[in-house]
Amino acid sequence: MKGRGPVSLEQDLIDRSAPNFGALLDRQADAHPDRVALLVPHGADDQVNIWTPITFAQFRRQAHDMAAGLLGLGLGREQRVAIISGTRTEWIIADMGISCAGGATTTVYPNTSPEETAYILTDSDSRIVFVDTAAQVDKIVSRTELADQIQQIVTFAGTDERTGADVHTLDPRVLTMAELIASGRRLLADDPQLVRRMIDSIRPIDLATLIYTSGTTGTPKGVEIEHGSWTYMGAAWEYKDFIGPDDLHLLWLPLSHAFGKCLLAICIQIGVAQAVEGRIPRLVRSIGEVRPTVMCGVPRIFEKIRAGVMTAAPQGRLTTRISHWAFAVGRDSRPYRLSGSRMPLALAARYRIADALVFATLKRKLGGVRFMISGGAKLSPQVQEWFYSAGIPIVEGYGATELCAVAFFSEPSTIRFGTVGPVCPG
Structure with missing residues (x-):
């Protein structure tokens, strides 16, 4: 596909598309x-649910x-x-x-x-x-x-x-x-x-x-x-x-x-x-049960997940200091990870410790999700940076109903905070 112009790519995708x-x-x-x-x-909101496959x-x-x-x-x-x-x-x-x-x-x-x-x-x-x-x-x-x-x-x-x-x-x-x-x-x-x-x-x-x-x-x-x-x-x-x-998407x-x-x-x-999962109050619990690899949402949901994780974290002076230290390490690691560069040895070692002590717990609560997609409104850079520090990218997109939802999209491998990415194929 390399070297093709946008018109030929669009036609190729039209040819690939199902007729209806x-x-x-x-x-x-x-x-x-x-x-x-x-x-x-299947099950009550306050109980462990059974998920039946179709x-x-x-x-x-x-x-x-x-x-x-x-x-x-x-x-x-x-x-x-x-x-x-x-x-x-x-x-x-x-x-x-x-x-x-x-x-x-x-x-x-x-x-x-x-x-x-x-x-x-x-x-x-x-x-x-x-x-x-x-x-x-x-x-x-x-x-x-x-x-x-x-x-x-x-x-x-x-x-x-x-x-x-x-x-x-x-x-x-x-x-x-x-x-x-x-x-x-x-x-x-x-x-x-x-x-x-x-x-x-x-x-x-x-x-x-x-x-x-x-x-x-x-x-x-x-x-x-x-x-x-x-x-x-x-x-x-x-x-x-x-x-x-091989991915599993949580649709809410x-x-x-x-x-x-x-x-x-x-x-x-x-x-x-x-x-x-249409039961929003149960969303965080369902994430833990289903363990999705991909999840799409609007900014308020990611803000709610962040607040819920922070509220549920063990309270105490030591754990708070460890958490603050871990996210400071994550902040320092971001320029290297965003550019695909190798971190300095000392920083890489600190990031592994931060991951073991703090970030791994967050990832478990989110079921091991690879990345998340935000749309519908502008995502707070602070929320995006917080998740990325912990090794969980949130990418943004932009579109309109008249454009069939998605017109621009930022991929997990080329994430840039505060942007909606390049135009979609075709």
Whole structure:
């Protein structure tokens, strides 16, 4: 690839890209059916969770069952289907099912007000809505302007989390995700090629997602993102070659945001397993259970992790002095490590001691992560330098929803504090 100009690289990456989101999953499931795609937590917040693996073959099977169920509901090409939910495995499977059925996902943050939710659903002309709680059903049922428009409400759970009652009692339009998948399986039993025909017909320029951003004035604006934009991001990050199929990514970012959806495309393209954790208060504990090698986030999360580690550190005059000494050594080591130069022998010896006494504990708390990625806002240089001193790089990127999330990115091997790095390939 050396010597190629940006136009030829862009075309090469376009040629490498899957034609649509469903075909992207097909490639990985065909090549590595038993490779783990998702890890799903089971257990209470205050207990050790069990993380159940879902392989790429299982991921595809569930997505195709979902797609068939949606086609059975009469979903049309590029017709919008909304998802009002926090980050969870069901969100991912629903979104992929929508894509495989030729529909387009409308993303809605779970904390969006009933008024703004109604506006987004009306503006997007969404006819089917997936929700994660019965409280989200109430947002729809309470809006008279949605009475005729919303034809089906699909709940991830079968009971009302507030009362334990059956969700079907909330509204006649309610259907559970399990029921939709079961109906899809019956349709595929009669017509095994139903979803395959649809995937093969979806073009890169077909609408995949409507992401509503607040903008700076007025009502939320819906950004249209095509299938080819998502799959291009997967090909571009695979070309960069700093994340591989042996990595494990902890996904907690809102999937209603372009950055979260972009990470799905990247990890499916490369074959990276993703542990899905939407419970922010439990994030640090889940990191210790899952032991991810890569984690993406926004600045406030890295600030929270730093504060949590510092608060949890043993208190005492001696331990405090050792910690301060270790981070001073880490600060002195940064110029050499950033430039790839060899540290002076004395400094190298002090850094090894600092690592053994302090930094190794921090790394264990973070599960042995290789590096972390920050986006969404400017990261404090102090936070970035603090982690780097301990041998944990945080790299920054920049993008916009209209650019399919990532436009600039700084790699772990070429990190420069306070910068978002060079433009992404192509």
